[in-house]
Amino acid sequence: MGIREALVRVNGALEKIMPLITPTAILVGVLSGTRLTAYEWAVPWIFAVMTFVGSLKTSFADMARVLRRPGKLLWLLAILHVVMPLIGWAAGSLFFSDDPYVVTGFVLLFVIPTGVVSVVWVTIYNGNLALTLALILIDTLLSPLIVPASLHVLMGAAVEIRTWEMMKGLLWMIVVPSAAGMLLNQWTKGSVNRTWGPPLAPLVKVGLFAVVAINGSTISGELRHADARMATIIAVTLATVVTGYLIGWAVSSWFRWNREDSVAVQFNSGMRNLSAGAVLAVQYFPPAVSLPVISGMLFQQVLAATFGWRIGRSLGKGEDPAGLAAPGSRESEERRLSL
Incomplete structure (x- = not known):
């Protein structure tokens, strides 16, 4: 077996344990104390590589197909950047009115872009991949404007927001590598993703583990000495986060969208690029802002698996929650495993 085939198999094994990767990484970070904080400088670089690899499957053609009929995309953007940030702000203000930094954390939790890893779950459950890829691309490119602006609108002068530094961080970590990956995919007419996507895919999972562990280490004190307040933040x-999935389900049911669109809308309404949110929280805010974002990492993948099982039962896809037992060609398997 060659190196390429071995890496594809490794990616398949990592994909099977996706629900466990981020909680385990947080545990490693917490148990490591502050020892991993020495590697905090590497986090933006790791994240940039993850974003580049993930964007290799995106192209201008995918975005153009969705933009011809942008109704579902606009609904998703409204859920992601209007409805859910307001819910996050309201929940934070209701339970933590005495701590503007925790409230800011709940706002940040829902203003960051949708998660690239949603591609995995949408693909597993045969959702609308073109809609998902277009959403990720547009949401990512707009993030340097949307994230600081949303924080300013919802938090005002309650906390100091380093707008320009945050915009530069988002540009470097997300926009530039995403644009580079998309242009490379377009230039090679998709061959770069077919050739390098599957063997590079394990880097995304390993990078995710490293980023979460390092960021978990930076707030290990708060997590190791969790009290009733921390339990409330987690709850x-x-x-x-569950509300996000339910809103996606309600909107797709209300409009009676087809199965593929419904799957994409539900996953993308519920998932966020939490590793990016954790990087922003750690680098540009006091530690308390990180707590809701890190809390979301504890169960994002578990929730995705749970809602995937429910989606599979309600919309007619089988009983294999990980979607890994379904037979198919080598090409289709590699495409599915490419992130």
Whole structure:
């Protein structure tokens, strides 16, 4: 077996344990104490590589197809950047009115772009991949404007927001590598993703583990000495994230969208690029802002697997929650495993 085939198999094994990767990484970061904080400088670089690899499957053609009929895309953007940030702000203000930094954390949790890893779950459950890729691309490119602006609108002068530094960080970590990956995919007419996507895909999972562990280390003190307040933060985070999935389900049911669109809308309404949010929280805010974002990492993949099982039962896809047992050609398997 060659190196390429071995890496594809490794990626398949990592994909099977996706629900466990981020909670385990947080545990490693917490148990490491502050020892991993020495590697905090590497986090933006790791994240830039992850974003580049993930964007290799995106092209201008994918975006153009969705933009011809942008209704579902606009609904998703409204859920992501109007409805959910307001819910996050309201929940944070209701339970933590005495701590503007925790409230800011709940706002940040829902103003960051949708998660690239949603591609995995949408692909597993045969959702609208073109809609997902177009959303990720547009949401990513707009993030340097949307994230600081949303924080300013919802938090005002309650906390100091380093707008320009945050915009530069988003440009470097997300926009530039995304644009580079998309242009490379377009230039090679998709061959770069077919050739290098599957063997490079394990880097995304390993990078995700490293980023979460390092960021978990930076707030290990708060997590190791969790109290009733921390338990409340985790509970409120869980409830608000679940609300995102339910809103996606309600909107797709209301409009009676087809199965593929419904799958894409539900996953993308519920998932966020939490590793990017953690990087922003750690680098540009006091530690308390990180708590809701890190809390979301505890169960994002578990929730995705849970809602995927429910989606599979309600919309007619089988009983294999990981979607890894379904037979198919080598090409289709590699495409599915490419992130």
